[in-house]
Amino acid sequence: MARTVWDSTVGKKAVMAVSGLIMLLYLIAHMIGNLKIFFGAGEFDHYAHWLRTVGEPFMHYEWTLWLIRVVLAAAVVAHAVSAYQLSRLDLRARPRTYVHKRPRAGYATRTMRWGGVILGLFLVWHLLDLTAGTVHPGTFRPGHPYRNVVSDFSHWYSNVVYIAAMLALGLHIRHGFWSAAQTLGAGSRTRDRALKTVANVLALLLTAGFVAVPVGVMTGVVS
Amino acid sequence: MKLTLRVWRQKNAGAEGHMSTYEVDGISPDMSFLEMLDTLNERLILQGEEPVAFDHDCREGICGACSLVINGEAHGPERTTTCQLHMRSFEDGDVIDVEPWRAAAFPVIKDLVVDRSAFDRIIQAGGYITAPTGSAPEAHATPVPKADADYAFEHAECIGCGACVAACPNGAAMLFTSAKVNHLNVLPQGAPERETRVLDMVAQMDAEGFGGCTLTGECATACPKGIPLTSITHMNKEWLRATRKAARR
Ligand code: HEM
Ligand code: SF4
Ligand code: FES
Numbered sequence: 178m179a180r181t182v183w184d185s186t187v188g189k190k191a192v193m194a195v196s197g198l199i200m201l202l203y204l205i206a207h208m209i210g211n212l213k214i215f216f217g218a219g220e221f222d223h224y225a226h227w228l229r230t231v232g233e234p235f236m237h238y239e240w241t242l243w244l245i246r247v248v249l250a251a252a253v254v255a256h257a258v259s260a261y262q263l264s265r266l267d268l269r270a271r272p273r274t275y276v277h278k279r280p281r282a283g284y285a286t287r288t289m290r291w292g293g294v295i296l297g298l299f300l301v302w303h304l305l306d307l308t309a310g311t312v313h314p315g316t317f318r319p320g321h322p323y324r325n326v327v328s329d330f331s332h333w334y335s336n337v338v339y340i341a342a343m344l345a346l347g348l349h350i351r352h353g354f355w356s357a358a359q360t361l362g363a364g365s366r367t368r369d370r371a372l373k374t375v376a377n378v379l380a381l382l383l384t385a386g387f388v389a390v391p392v393g394v395m396t397g398v399v400s
Numbered sequence: 401m402k403l404t405l406r407v408w409r410q411k412n413a414g415a416e417g418h419m420s421t422y423e424v425d426g427i428s429p430d431m432s433f434l435e436m437l438d439t440l441n442e443r444l445i446l447q448g449e450e451p452v453a454f455d456h457d458c459r460e461g462i463c464g465a466c467s468l469v470i471n472g473e474a475h476g477p478e479r480t481t482t483c484q485l486h487m488r489s490f491e492d493g494d495v496i497d498v499e500p501w502r503a504a505a506f507p508v509i510k511d512l513v514v515d516r517s518a519f520d521r522i523i524q525a526g527g528y529i530t531a532p533t534g535s536a537p538e539a540h541a542t543p544v545p546k547a548d549a550d551y552a553f554e555h556a557e558c559i560g561c562g563a564c565v566a567a568c569p570n571g572a573a574m575l576f577t578s579a580k581v582n583h584l585n586v587l588p589q590g591a592p593e594r595e596t597r598v599l600d601m602v603a604q605m606d607a608e609g610f611g612g613c614t615l616t617g618e619c620a621t622a623c624p625k626g627i628p629l630t631s632i633t634h635m636n637k638e639w640l641r642a643t644r645k646a647a648r649r
Binding site: 185 | 406408419469471472473497499502503504505568569570571572599602603605606609610611612613614615616617628629630632633634635636637638639640641643644646647
C-alpha cells in the first residue's frame with residue numbers, strides 16, 4: 178500500500194496533506210505556548226521546563242519531547258520531499274507556457290512553492306537561533322528561554338525574519354488547509370465556505386499569535 | 401469587424417513553431433470563432449498559402465473536438481466551447497492570440513491541433529462498465545436514486561475537450577479523470593469496478609505524463625461543461641477508499 182500511495186500523484190499529495198496537518202496541529206500548540214511570555218519569566222520558563230518533564234514518571238526526562246521532535250522531523254521531511262517531487266512532475270507536464278500571459282490564481286495559491294521553501298529555511302534559522310543558540314544575536318543562555326526571546330527581539334533583523342516568516346506561514350496555511358481537505362476527500366460543495374473560513378481563521382490566528390511575541394518585545398510590553 | 405490574429409503555426413510535430421500575424425476583415429459579430437478562422441483559411445487557400453489547421457467536428461458544443469487557447473484562455477473569454485464562442489465577444493480592431501492546448505501529454509501535431517489520445521487511454525483503463533450485451537434491460541430492474549442520477553449526469557456532461565488540462569499550470573488531467581470516474585462510480589451499474597476503475601484510471605493519468613493537482617482551480621473555471629472542482633475532491637476520496645480496500649485484501 179505504501180508503494181501505491183507514494184507512486185501516485187494523488188497518494189503523494191495525501192502524504193503532503195497529512196504531514197502538513199501534523200505540522201499545523203503542532204503550530205497551534207506552539208503558538209499557545211508562546212503566548213505565556215506575556216505572563217512573565219516565571220510562567221514562561223516553567224512551561225519550557227515542563228515540556229521536558231511531560232509524561233513522567235512513565236517517560237524519562239525529555240523522552241516525550243524527543244518523541245514529538247521525531248514525529249515533526251518526519252513530517253517536515255515527508256512534506257518537503259513530496260512537495261519537491263510533485264513540483265518537478267508538474268513543471269515537466271507543462272514544458273511550454275502560453276505566449277499570451279494572464280494573471281493566474283490567488284496570491285496564496287501561487288506562493289505555495291516559494292513560500293514553502295522560505296518556511297523551510299526559516300525553520301532551520303529558528304532552530305539554530307532559539308534551540309541550539311548558534312546564530313542567536315547576543316548571548317544565548319540555555320534553559321532561560323524568556324531571556325533568550327527578549328534578547329532575540331531586541332535586534333531589528335530578528336524581528337524582520339520572524340515577522341516575514343509568519344506572514345508567509347499565514348499564506349501557506351490559507352491555501353494549504355483548504356487544499357488538504359480536498360486532497361483527503363473531506364471537501365464538498367456545501368462545506369466549501371466553511372472550510373475556507375476555517376482556513377482563513379487558522380491562518381489569521383496563527384500569524385497574529387506568533388507575531389504578538391516580537392511585537393510585545395519591541396513595544397516593551399515584554400522585557 | 402476588422403481583427404488582427406496572431407496564430408501559432410507549426411508544420412508538424414517535430415518542427416519549431418512560431419506566432420504568425422494575419423489581418424482579417426469583414427467579420428460579422430454573429431460568426432462563430434471557427435467561422436472567423438474559416439474566413440481566414442479561405443483567403444489563405446486563394447493566396448496559395450497553407451491554411452491554419454485546427455480541430456473541430458460538431459460545431460454545436462457537444463463533441464469536444466474544438467480546442468483553442470484564445471488570449472491565454474482555453475476556449476476564450478466565454479464559458480463555452482470554441483465553436484460556440486461568437487465574435488460579438490470581441491471588439492472591432494482587437495488583436496487576438498490563438499494558441500494550441502499546451503501540455504507535455506498533448507503534443508502538437510500541426511498548428512493548433514494536438515494529440516489527445518492520452519485521454520482515450522485513460523478511458524480505456526477504466527471508463528467502462530461490464531454489462532451483458534443483448535436487448536436493453538428493463539428500466540426498473542436497477543433503481544437509481546434521483547440525486548445519484550443527477551450527480552452522474554452532471555459528470556457525464558464532460559465532452560473530453562481537454563480545456564481543463566490546457567488551463568492547468570501543471571498540465572494536470574484531474575478534472576477530466578474525476579468527471580469520468582465519478583460519473584460511473586456513483587451508479588449501481590458502475591459498482592463492480594468501483595475500486596479498480598479509480599485506481600487504474602489515476603495510474604494511467606500519471607503514466608501519460610500529466611501533472612499533479614495543486615487545487616489552483618483553473619480547470620473548473622475553463623471547463624465549458626461546468627464540471628465542478630469538488631469532482632476532484634470526490635475522486636481523491638474514491639482513490640483513498642480503493643487504496644485502503646486493496647490493502648486489506
Ligand atoms: C519544509 C518547509 C515547507 C515546504 C518546502 C512546503 C511546501 C509545500 C508545497 C510545495 C505545498 C503544495 C502547495 C500546492 O498545493 O500548490 C504545500 C502544501 C501544504 N503545506 Fe507546506 N511546506 C512547508 C512547510 C509547511 C508547514 C510548516 C506547514 C504547517 C502548517 C505546512 C502545511 C501545508 C499544508 C497543510 C499543505 C496542503 C497539502 C495539500 O495541498 O493537500 N507546510 N507545502
Ligand atoms: S472536464 Fe470539462 S474541460 Fe475537462 S475535458 Fe471534460 S468538458 Fe473538457
Ligand atoms: S466542435 Fe464539437 S464541441 Fe466544438
